[in-house]
Amino acid sequence: MTTIDAKMHVLGIEPIYDDFRPLRREKLIELERTLGARIPASYKAFLQQFGCSYTPGRVVCVRSIAQPPSEVTSGNTLELGVFLGAGEKTHDLLRTMALNGDRLPPRGLPFANDPSGNLFLLRCENPEEVYFWSHMHDEEGETFDRHGSSLTLVATSFEDFVARLEVCG
Numbered sequence: 001m002t003t004i005d006a007k008m009h010v011l012g013i014e015p016i017y018d019d020f021r022p023l024r025r026e027k028l029i030e031l032e033r034t035l036g037a038r039i040p041a042s043y044k045a046f047l048q049q050f051g052c053s054y055t056p057g058r059v060v061c062v063r064s065i066a067q068p069p070s071e072v073t074s075g076n077t078l079e080l081g082v083f084l085g086a087g088e089k090t091h092d093l094l095r096t097m098a099l100n101g102d103r104l105p106p107r108g109l110p111f112a113n114d115p116s117g118n119l120f121l122l123r124c125e126n127p128e129e130v131y132f133w134s135h136m137h138d139e140e141g142e143t144f145d146r147h148g149s150s151l152t153l154v155a156t157s158f159e160d161f162v163a164r165l166e167v168c169g
Contacts, residue, residue, distance in 0.1 A: 002045075003159070003162070003163070004042070004045075004046055004159065004162050005049070007162050007163070007165060008050060008053075008162075011055050011058065011060055011165060011167065012055050012056070012057070012058055013050060013053045013054070013055055013083075014053060014054065014055070014056055015052060015053055016052045016053060016054055016082060016087060016091055017052060017087065017088075020049065020050055020051050020052060020053060020085065021051045021052040021085040021086040021087050021091075022047055022048040022049065022050075022051035022085055022086060023047060023048075023051060023085065023086050023093065023094070024086070027086065027094065028044065028047075030094075031093070031094065031097070031109075034097065034101070035107055035109060035124050036106070036107060037107040037124035037125050038124065039109065039122075039124055040122065040124065040128050040157070040158055042157070042158045042159050043109075043111060043122055043158045046083075046158065046162075047085060047093075047111070050083055050085075051083070051084070051085020051086055051087070051093075052082070052083070052084065052085035052086065052087035052091050053082065053083045053085070054081070054082040054083070055080070055167075058167050059079060059167065059168050060079070060080045060165055060166070060167055060168065061077040061078060061079050061080065061165070061166060061167075061168035062077065062078050062080060062120075062154055062155070062161060062164045062165050062166075063076055063077055063164045063166065064076045064077065064078055064132065064152060064153070064154045064155075064164075065153045065154060065155060065156070066152050066153040066154070067152070068132055068134070068152045069134055069136075069152070071134075071136060072114075072116075072118065072132075072134055072136075077168055078114060078120075078132055078152075078154065079114050079115055079168070080112060080114065080120075080165065081112065081113040081114045081115045082112060082113060083111065083112045084096055084110060084111055084112060084113070090113070090117075093110065093111070096110045096113075096119070097109075097110060100119070100135075103135075104119075104121065104133065105121070105123075105131075105151065107123060107124045107125045108121040108122070108123060108124070108131070108133070109121060109122045109123075109124050110133075111158075114132075117135060118132060118133060118134050118135055118136075119132075119133045119135075120132055120133070120154065120161070121133050121151075122158055127156070128156075128157050128158070129153060129154075129155065129156055129157065130153075130154045130155040130156075130157070130158060130160070130161040131151045131152060131153055131154060132151070132152040132154050133150055133151055134150050134151075134152070135150075136150075
């Protein structure tokens with residue numbers, strides 16, 4: 001069992017539908033082509049095992065490296081909604097990319113959301129980092145290196161993001 005698997009077990013992750021819904025291989029290739037970047041192996045493995053998942057009956061938060069906007073949280077924790085995958089509507093990673101792609105920073109992969117529809121983005125370039133994207137503060141032309149208040153650095157990698165997850169309520 002990997003560290004990520006163990007953490008998901010502790011958090012009580014379950015599929016949103018009857019089973020987990022990973023993206024098929026051809027969809028992963030299409031997604032990388034759309035992003036113009038390779039998806040980090042750790043996230044690919046996670047997506048293939050836990051696509052379209054959540055933690056029913058538990059509030060799970062991530063402790064952010066940087067302070068998120070005060071309208072989103074009063075501290076440095078951000079609530080996790082669901083992990084995206086090959087789901088339906090708001091749970092579908094490809095649909096989320098299509099709906100928000102022109103508003104997101106280049107090579108930013110939405111992999112999860114919060115209960116308000118904000119997104120957690122994996123930066124698919126060096127350095128591989130995780131950001132919180134607040135749709136209320138969306139600014140045109142933002143990049144990971146030049147951004148306003150819509151992007152908050154959460155973790156230094158996908159593995160670090162998972163390590164920062166905890167039951168908070």
